Amino acid sequence: MSPNTTLGQQLPVLSEDVSSWKGASVLSVTQMTPGGLALVFEIAHQMRMMVQTQGADTRCQGKLLATVFYEASTRTACSFQAAMMRLGGNYLHVDGEGGNSSAAKKGESLTDTIRCLECYTDVTVLRHYIKGSVGTVIEAATKPVINAGDGVGEHPTQALLDVFTIYDELKLPLSAKATANSKPLTIVLLGDLKHGRTVHSLAKLLAKSHTAGVVLRYCAPDGLELPEEIQEYVAQFDHVLQETVTDLREACQQANILYVTRVQRERFESDEAYQAVKGSYVVDTELMQQVPSDMIVLHPLPRIDEIDPAVDSDPRAAYFREMENGMYVRMALLALVLGKV
Amino acid sequence: MSPNTTLGQQLPVLSEDVSSWKGASVLSVTQMTPGGLALVFEIAHQMRMMVQTQGADTRCQGKLLATVFYEASTRTACSFQAAMMRLGGNYLHVDGEGGNSSAAKKGESLTDTIRCLECYTDVTVLRHYIKGSVGTVIEAATKPVINAGDGVGEHPTQALLDVFTIYDELKLPLSAKATANSKPLTIVLLGDLKHGRTVHSLAKLLAKSHTAGVVLRYCAPDGLELPEEIQEYVAQFDHVLQETVTDLREACQQANILYVTRVQRERFESDEAYQAVKGSYVVDTELMQQVPSDMIVLHPLPRIDEIDPAVDSDPRAAYFREMENGMYVRMALLALVLGKV
Amino acid sequence: MSPNTTLGQQLPVLSEDVSSWKGASVLSVTQMTPGGLALVFEIAHQMRMMVQTQGADTRCQGKLLATVFYEASTRTACSFQAAMMRLGGNYLHVDGEGGNSSAAKKGESLTDTIRCLECYTDVTVLRHYIKGSVGTVIEAATKPVINAGDGVGEHPTQALLDVFTIYDELKLPLSAKATANSKPLTIVLLGDLKHGRTVHSLAKLLAKSHTAGVVLRYCAPDGLELPEEIQEYVAQFDHVLQETVTDLREACQQANILYVTRVQRERFESDEAYQAVKGSYVVDTELMQQVPSDMIVLHPLPRIDEIDPAVDSDPRAAYFREMENGMYVRMALLALVLGKV
Missing domain, CATH: 3.40.50.1370 (Aspartate/ornithine carbamoyltransferase)
Structure with missing residues (x-):
């Protein structure tokens, strides 16, 4: 059985x-x-x-x-x-x-x-x-x-708190009836999308529940892309659009949410390979000046280097509220x- | 001192x-x-x-x-x-x-x-x-x-909870005055009776306190019998009868309580020796069909293989109530x- | 920064x-x-x-x-x-x-x-x-x-509880206004004064706060004396007198408080060196008969051998009240x- x-x-x-x-x-x-x-x-x-x-x-x-x-x-x-x-x-x-x-x-x-x-x-x-x-x-x-x-x-409570935080930060209605009238969302998923259980659950839950429309933009280093099976699950919902964007600044255009995850050094074949991609995936104050003024930054934490602590005081940095x-x-x-x- | x-x-x-x-x-x-x-x-x-x-x-x-x-x-x-x-x-x-x-x-x-x-x-x-x-x-x-x-x-609280559970499951009166009017008990002690501290305390406490009469039936693999000093302590009470029964089915005849303990593999000289006795000391649904319909099964837990989980749903299985x-x-x-x- | x-x-x-x-x-x-x-x-x-x-x-x-x-x-x-x-x-x-x-x-x-x-x-x-x-x-x-x-x-809470205990045991007033009218104190610091963070904090806090006058008597084995910088900090307060006394009995004369710390065996170069000093720094019932009848004994605990448990029942032994x-x-x-x- x-x-x-x-x-x-x-x-x-x-x-x-x-x-x-x-x-x-x-x-x-x-x-x-x-x-x-x-x-x-x-x-x-x-x-x-x-x-x-x-x-x-x-x-x-x-x-x-x-x-x-x-x-x-x-x-x-x-x-x-x-x-x-x-x-x-x-x-x-x-x-x-x-x-x-x-x-x-x-x-x-x-x-x-x-x-x-x-x-x-x-x-x-x-x-x-x-x-x-x-x-x-x-x-x-x-x-x-x-x-x-x-x-x-x-890890159901993580997915729940992430979607709750997205709705809350974007001031979308929380009630079931109102959700149908909700507006479409554009969400950037950044980092190691291959191993991050949090990202998988979030993608699936959003795809299933946010019927008002979702654009999921995947921004991951080579070899750390979202697994096929997650992409296939998401693809069955007509109201979801999946995009792959390599450049972080480009990915953030018109985005409502930037969801950051750890890029773990040990996932790379060499330290050179890690250093090469690392810089392009760091959220710092410079990046925050180039992205939408109402784009919310989330992270399941713990973080290592992928978000500069200088960003913490930016009102768009919502990861401690997420906690x-x-x-x-x-x-x-x-x-x-x-x-x- | x-x-x-x-x-x-x-x-x-x-x-x-x-x-x-x-x-x-x-x-x-x-x-x-x-x-x-x-x-x-x-x-x-x-x-x-x-x-x-x-x-x-x-x-x-x-x-x-x-x-x-x-x-x-x-x-x-x-x-x-x-x-x-x-x-x-x-x-x-x-x-x-x-x-x-x-x-x-x-x-x-x-x-x-x-x-x-x-x-x-x-x-x-x-x-x-x-x-x-x-x-x-x-x-x-x-x-x-x-x-x-x-x-x-x-380990006084273990002995107390065991005797409390025996009285409770058999619906014997709990008060001191009533205990004297209590009925005689037949209790099978099964498993490693040599090393089990729980069994030693239980035998001593029952022998001392249940003055209405106790039959203690020891059912243990060779070499894992109840230590001499415990048997001698128990023997001083006239209202206690000690029996050694090798066969589990036979031991359970007319028994009120079957108290199971772990038979630990590492106590045996060889795995063959362990496998040889193991089967005869396992409480499973087959055994439960052959024993008295009101015989209560206890175990101090944790258990390994000595009680089949299929027995858990039997109303006579009282080990979680014991917990x-x-x-x-x-x-x-x-x-x-x-x-x- | x-x-x-x-x-x-x-x-x-x-x-x-x-x-x-x-x-x-x-x-x-x-x-x-x-x-x-x-x-x-x-x-x-x-x-x-x-x-x-x-x-x-x-x-x-x-x-x-x-x-x-x-x-x-x-x-x-x-x-x-x-x-x-x-x-x-x-x-x-x-x-x-x-x-x-x-x-x-x-x-x-x-x-x-x-x-x-x-x-x-x-x-x-x-x-x-x-x-x-x-x-x-x-x-x-x-x-x-x-x-x-x-x-x-x-380790601010340790220093606070030590000074609170000193005031409390000696029945000195606890309020700020009254402290100015407080009486001078003589405090023996015994043991490893070099490594004991507790002793450093206590010496500094007493020197700064007890303006009615403090005599600090240091009683430490060779090589385990109070560090220079602590002595210099204390020396800036005119109302503090620092003394070094090798003999414990002598140090306790007219003392209000004996503050004991561990002498750690591993701080000594040889076990002989340790055994040589050990005896002279042990607080036992014999010593307690030779010191002032109102001298309070403190210890931040844990203790090893430096206070004999036989002293625990002496009313002057205040280390558990200190806890x-x-x-x-x-x-x-x-x-x-x-x-x-």
Whole structure:
């Protein structure tokens, strides 16, 4: 019995009806209807308002989250933990990589580990390095599990926070009904488009959900282009146009969003090859003077050299707001699956 | 001055009087009178009712627990942490093995480390790999310390949760007065009975406390039998009958409880020897059809191959309920020593 | 642009006016006016009263602290975490050394890591092994950062808790106005005065702040004397007298405080050299009979052999009270920078 076959049958569809979320596990954004997506965004927006005015509330008081990470991720783990605490709940953390996890050393299955932790907590956030592993756990789990990344598989909260940030920064309506009236978007995807899981999820989610029209402009060094299968998935939507543009300045013309990812030195055959392309893919204050005055710059972070810190103070640099939105989106998901909306 | 001599004098007797628990340290189940044991079970039962109806309460709001683990234990650490949070308190964790513990590296004594942490918190849960170490710390401590396992020494909360689960699953009365009227039990102890600390504590506690009569049936591979000293301890109680049965199906006849432990491959001289016995000690759906229809299956977990996951959905499979009971028993202990009953 | 030049300009002066603290970062005790120092002590004193009577309060409910440690420190991290929880807030921990920190492995700058965590939390406590690093982070941070030690640089909370404990144990007035009427102090600094950052900070802070007069008596093995630059800094204050006394008993004559630090074996050229001096620098019950009956013994802990545990029960042994004061001083700082006084 392959997990993939089974999963489709067992995973709930997550719609604009809040009751479809209560007690549900979240493996993938593909579970979400357009209305379900809009619901997450609306609640994330409310969470931001709440945090900015009062810091936290108590709707999840007495609720416990287990964050279980078999692959390190400071940002994702901390933002889920902070999200739970800002809802009035609390968490315990299991570092599956080494730290405090004795279970894995003793040969326990991942499913058993999570089923044990479920005995103590109300919801689990799980990251694992093996694609499909989180889905397998969800099949056996008795309480909600949220996928925080399963290897080269899905990382649904990252895609959600990216699209939320795009809509929010461009002041597009967040509600499902309004999205149909939304305006077309031009988005530049810059950097290592081959290995960046974040970029793959974002391209697919935008293509599927932004029916008002999307231009995706790919700007990647030789050999680091977006994989064929992602391009083919995107190509099935008539409202999406895909373009490949080598020059960054040219790519940014009329763009609404510049989404930057790391170009990792170790992906190049030689340091010369890296140095040769590096300069043309760096976002600095000079570039920012040549691009549209309302073009928003995003980055999933961490960054190395691809965005000069001097750009941070530019109002168009939205990557730290993007970080913050990650907490609001995760607050929305936790509140939804715990039935606390 | 040997710790053992001293400990007997300094450790409080824990009785059915809640005031005997307040501020007390818990090193061993031998501190508990039959009434004290019944008190823990009654409060654990109340805790389960509370968690199942309202999730948590606030009786320990503002109270802090330090979980200090010099030996990894996902389950024990997490269940104490969850227990404290479900009582409205909070915790901080010190990973003595490596992680965030600088003190041990600098040569500080265990006693000093705990005395420092006591300056910040209200109660300490301590696991250490050296037998007797927790007792030594308790002598110097100024606030309650709960033993979460000291090497091959005691692991009192495991024994408590096992006996609580046996009584609960068999619907035996939990109160001290009623226990005398309780019915005799037949319990199969299966697997590596030589190295399993859990099994040793369980056998001793049952023999001492279940005065209505106990049959203990040992079912272990050659060379992994229950140690002589445990058998001798048990033999002093007239109401206990010890039996050795090689065949698992035969052992389960008229049994109330099948308590399974891991048979660890590395304990065998050869892989052939392991494979030879392995099959006869696996609990699978076939076996479950041949045993009493009300025989409860327990396992301290983690399990490897000794229980087939297909058994999990059998109503007699109680090992995940056993896990959950661990939290309720620990909530009871924390509430008792903090004077919050 | 050197951090040091910039820092002086950007770091706020922290005075007796509570509004000067709200939202401020704390890099160094040099930011604090005498009135600011007295304010910390007064609030720390109130915090102790509160904790001793009610355990905790809820003034920081919904507030989140990030403790970020690139160098292990059980005591400092735990006391900040406990401090935040006793104020009703909560925390998340990032172990920069290894554990759960993926960001550093990916080459992210320390500043970026902290700016990301700031998106989730309200205040950061940062320890890093590089001198000046915390100051650099503070320049870029948008929320308060408290220095928990930056290599051989500053460790302001340790110096604060030491001086608070000295005043408290000697029953000197804590308020700024009263300090001028305070009495002169004689303080013996014992042990490795060369490498002990704690001793350096304490000497400087006392020299600067205790204007009623201070005698500093240095008692160190050959080669482990207080560095010249610290002695020169202290020498600029007319109300300070510096003395070097080789014999510990002699040094303690008329002393108010004996401040002990570790003499680390590895600092000596040979084990013989270590053994030769070791005995003369050990505080034991015999020594305690020969020193003033009101001389208080302090130690930043952890200790190895330099104080015999038999001294712990002497009322003059104040090092565990010193530990506890660390939590109260940190509660005061957290409450001040979060505007919750």
